[in-house]
Amino acid sequence: MDGTSSLTPAARWLGYAGLLPQIICLTLAATGHEYAFTALAGGFAYAAAIFSFLGGVWWGQAIASGKAGAGSYLVAVMPSLIAVALFLPWSFGWDWPGPALMYLGGFILMSPAIDRKLNFAANDFMRLRVQLSVGLGVLTIALGFVAEAIV
Numbered sequence: 617m618d619g620t621s622s623l624t625p626a627a628r629w630l631g632y633a634g635l636l637p638q639i640i641c642l643t644l645a646a647t648g649h650e651y652a653f654t655a656l657a658g659g660f661a662y663a664a665a666i667f668s669f670l671g672g673v674w675w676g677q678a679i680a681s682g683k684a685g686a687g688s689y690l691v692a693v694m695p696s697l698i699a700v701a702l703f704l705p706w707s708f709g710w711d712w713p714g715p716a717l718m719y720l721g722g723f724i725l726m727s728p729a730i731d732r733k734l735n736f737a738a739n740d741f742m743r744l745r746v747q748l749s750v751g752l753g754v755l756t757i758a759l760g761f762v763a764e765a766i767v
Contacts, residue, residue, distance in 0.1 A: 621740040637662045638755040645762045656713045663720050663756040664699035671695035677736035717760030725753030
């Protein structure tokens with residue numbers, strides 16, 4: 617490897633900046649701000665949107681590869697379906713948002729394993745994906761623990 621990267625500095629900085637919404641939600645919820653519950657809901661929505669986005673990335677990579685089978689596309693739609701399923705308890709007034717945030721954070725933490733299994737991504741992209749997934753996954757799980765403490 618010659619040390620060059622296919623990722624631009626803008627891609628890296630904007631990727632890291634994508635952690636800011638979850639940091640803000642976690643801060644508001646953990647400090648007992650008057651918008652704490654709104655921050656929990658916003659943090660769930662943001663993590664769910666990013667998780668769904670990852671499915672879109674997998675779908676696009678599968679198409680671009682020209683070698684993907686039906687399983688790749690099935691895996692690509694799962695994040696959206698999982699995110700909706702994790703939202704249902706809140707919709708019905710069941711035990712939410714702590715457990716849903718923790719599960720969602722766990723799925724985000726595990727998502728780079730799917731990238732590795734699909735084997736469509738360049739190494740520098742994978743390094744960034746792992747960093748961002750660990751960041752968002754841990755922040756989302758932490759938000760879940762805060763939710764359990766305040767709801």
